[in-house]
Amino acid sequence: MEAHILPTGRRWTLPSLQTLEDVTEAVAAPLMVRAPGRNWWIAMAVCALGTGIGALAVAFSFVYGPGLWGNNSAVVWGFPIANYVWWIGIGNAGTLISSLLLLTRQKWRGSINRFAEAMTLFAVSMAGLFPILHLGRPMYFYWLAPYPNTMGLWPQWRSALVWDFWAILSYLLFSVLFFYVGLVPDLATLRDRAGKRGWQRFYGFLAMGWQGTPVQWRAQERLHRTLAAIAVPLVCSVHSIVGLDFAASLMPGWTESVFPPYFVVGALFSGFAMVVLIALVIRRAMGLEALIVPAHFDAMARIILAAGIVMGASYAAEWFSALWGGEAADVRVVRYEFTGDYWPLYAAMLAGNVLAPQLFWVKRLRTSVPVLAGVAVAVLVGMWLERILILLDTLSIGYEPSFWRTYAPTLVDFLILAGTMSAFVMLLLVFARILPVVSMHEMRKLVAEERA
Amino acid sequence: MTALALACFDDEGPYLRARVRLLADDRRIVGEWLPYAAESLGDGAGQRGVRGAVIVLGLLGALALFALTVWSAVWAYPFNAGGRPLFSWPAFLLAPVEFGALAGAAGGMVMLFRNAGLTKLHHHAFDIDEMLRASQGAFVLAIACDADDASAVLGVMAHAGATHSRLVTS
Numbered sequence: 001m002e003a004h005i006l007p008t009g010r011r012w013t014l015p016s017l018q019t020l021e022d023v024t025e026a027v028a029a030p031l032m033v034r035a036p037g038r039n040w041w042i043a044m045a046v047c048a049l050g051t052g053i054g055a056l057a058v059a060f061s062f063v064y065g066p067g068l069w070g071n072n073s074a075v076v077w078g079f080p081i082a083n084y085v086w087w088i089g090i091g092n093a094g095t096l097i098s099s100l101l102l103l104t105r106q107k108w109r110g111s112i113n114r115f116a117e118a119m120t121l122f123a124v125s126m127a128g129l130f131p132i133l134h135l136g137r138p139m140y141f142y143w144l145a146p147y148p149n150t151m152g153l154w155p156q157w158r159s160a161l162v163w164d165f166w167a168i169l170s171y172l173l174f175s176v177l178f179f180y181v182g183l184v185p186d187l188a189t190l191r192d193r194a195g196k197r198g199w200q201r202f203y204g205f206l207a208m209g210w211q212g213t214p215v216q217w218r219a220q221e222r223l224h225r226t227l228a229a230i231a232v233p234l235v236c237s238v239h240s241i242v243g244l245d246f247a248a249s250l251m252p253g254w255t256e257s258v259f260p261p262y263f264v265v266g267a268l269f270s271g272f273a274m275v276v277l278i279a280l281v282i283r284r285a286m287g288l289e290a291l292i293v294p295a296h297f298d299a300m301a302r303i304i305l306a307a308g309i310v311m312g313a314s315y316a317a318e319w320f321s322a323l324w325g326g327e328a329a330d331v332r333v334v335r336y337e338f339t340g341d342y343w344p345l346y347a348a349m350l351a352g353n354v355l356a357p358q359l360f361w362v363k364r365l366r367t368s369v370p371v372l373a374g375v376a377v378a379v380l381v382g383m384w385l386e387r388i389l390i391l392l393d394t395l396s397i398g399y400e401p402s403f404w405r406t407y408a409p410t411l412v413d414f415l416i417l418a419g420t421m422s423a424f425v426m427l428l429l430v431f432a433r434i435l436p437v438v439s440m441h442e443m444r445k446l447v448a449e450e451r452a
Numbered sequence: 453m454t455a456l457a458l459a460c461f462d463d464e465g466p467y468l469r470a471r472v473r474l475l476a477d478d479r480r481i482v483g484e485w486l487p488y489a490a491e492s493l494g495d496g497a498g499q500r501g502v503r504g505a506v507i508v509l510g511l512l513g514a515l516a517l518f519a520l521t522v523w524s525a526v527w528a529y530p531f532n533a534g535g536r537p538l539f540s541w542p543a544f545l546l547a548p549v550e551f552g553a554l555a556g557a558a559g560g561m562v563m564l565f566r567n568a569g570l571t572k573l574h575h576h577a578f579d580i581d582e583m584l585r586a587s588q589g590a591f592v593l594a595i596a597c598d599a600d601d602a603s604a605v606l607g608v609m610a611h612a613g614a615t616h617s618r619l620v621t622s
Binding site: 019020021022023024146152153154155156157158162163166167169170171173174177178180181184185188189191192193204205208209210211212213214215216217218219220221222223226227230231233234237238241441442444445448451452 | 465
């Protein structure tokens with residue numbers, strides 16, 4: 001991979017795309033013509049192995065119970081809840097990015113919105129596994145749904161767990177619909193160029209008879225924008241609910257009104273980092289250099305920088321409100337963050353979430369592949385550390401000193417996390433082989449406008 | 453004898469020029485297919501009812517779940533959780549808001565399918581080879597005309613910048 005992407009100004013596509021059919025060719029050809037390469041198979045094999053091992057760890061957890069995890073009597077929320085919050089954060093970002101950019105008529109969204117939305121679907125699916133695993137009796141997860149039953153029981157609607165159930169389920173299904181509405185015209189493109197009968201039927205069924213008439217385009221555009229307008233508050237509410245899981249409790253360091261917006265910004269932050277990482281890989285692997293240009297990375301790096309500054313301000317607000325309030329338990333949590341058992345992790349979190357994005361003040365670094373990849377990974381690691389430290393720094397030293405415990409994760413904890421990461425990448429690999437990773441119809445429109 | 457004049461255009465500009473000219477000549481457009489949602493489409497058929505369906509279904513979904521929540525928590529299963537009121541309406545709002553968004557989206561999908569005439573997998577338009585080029589990047593126009601003046605129609609299309617045109621007679 002070249003060390004530095006050549007800048008092309010503020011054009012969102014390269015001039016090599018001469019015609020609208022060139023756009024179709026650039027995106028659809030890897031799906032229709034080229035067989036998956038050796039690297040794809042290697043990545044698939046590694047991910048399948050990781051997913052299998054993760055599934056085994058989950059199976060052991062089902063058989064032997066949560067005692068296999070590092071959770072203890074004080075730190076009752078360990079890896080599973082941290083993983084859940086981390087994944088749902090990444091999952092929130094895809095739809096948020098896509099809908100925000102659509103509503104604000106940002107023309108560059110066409111290059112990134114499709115795989116960002118796919119990222120949402122897969123990340124939310126991963127996130128949804130953890131509350132079920134964490135239930136203790138996962139076989140009864142369906143008790144969270146309201147349905148008439150012989151026991152005459154109904155869900156406890158005042159519980160944050162029930163809020164999560166509705167938030168995740170509604171958001172996942174909503175995101176599927178949002179993804180599909182944007183995808184339908186491209187499914188028709190693939191239907192009309194698929195060579196084999198089986199693929200024609202597959203794409204033809206999914207395209208639902210799309211022709212591209214003016215009536216269809218108007219209906220699709222109207223619904224897409226309407227859903228985008230709903231998606232923005234929906235995403236904010238979903239991650240606010242995750243923030244309320246903590247803020248609605250009575251633990252030092254958690255009972256803070258800043259948590260919901262702080263979680264939403266964190267979601268956008270980690271989501272953009274993941275989008276940058278995926279964009280770097282697919283741009284190279286699928287030969288999409290003409291469609292994902294340095295200007296895209298420049299724009300995303302600016303957003304990561306802005307979000308990094310907001311994250312830094314949020315941490316400072318936490319410290320300040322604890323010190324200003326003077327509540328002994330809150331002050332103790334802040335002191336523990338910097339000097340306690342997990343201080344190296346806390347320092348690493350600050351380095352990843354606050355310091356690393358500052359590199360993007362330098363224009364040249366916003367389009368440098370190694371720097372982009374490095375900062376994206378640092379942010380993703382930093383955000384995961386933030387999720388786990390929200391739990392550990394509070395639960396390890398709660399209100400009752402006789403109940404203070406430190407936390408040590410087990411191998412099973414790490415294997416389950418690695419398993420979901422592998423499954424996430426595996427789903428992305430399959431997605432990249434079956435569906436267009438870039439929105440062809442939106443890019444055709446963009447190319448037509450840039451040519452004009 | 454009735455005929456169908458078909459033409460493909462590489463760009464929106466020539467397509468619009470041909471369209472305007474043919475409409476000015478009182479020609480009847482029987483089919484047009486576009487590779488993207490062109491700004492020139494403007495408002496019109498297809499949009500009606502989409503937002504309404506989203507709003508109505510969204511509100512209905514949210515109200516239905518709120519009603520179920522209140523009924524189950526206050527009457528069907530009045531459980532005292534730490535002395536909190538049975539009708540804890542702020543906590544009851546979260547799930548209905550999420551579900552309302554989903555119900556609204558589902559309502560919008562129904563309207564999309566209805567307005568756009570989707571699910572017609574074997575529509576007769578798929579028999580026209582040119583129509584399949586629209587999904588790849590071409591603007592396609594189909595004009596009904598008499599075989600006698602077909603050459604005039606094809607001439608207008610070619611003059612406007614059609615990259616391909618042909619006549620289909622029945």
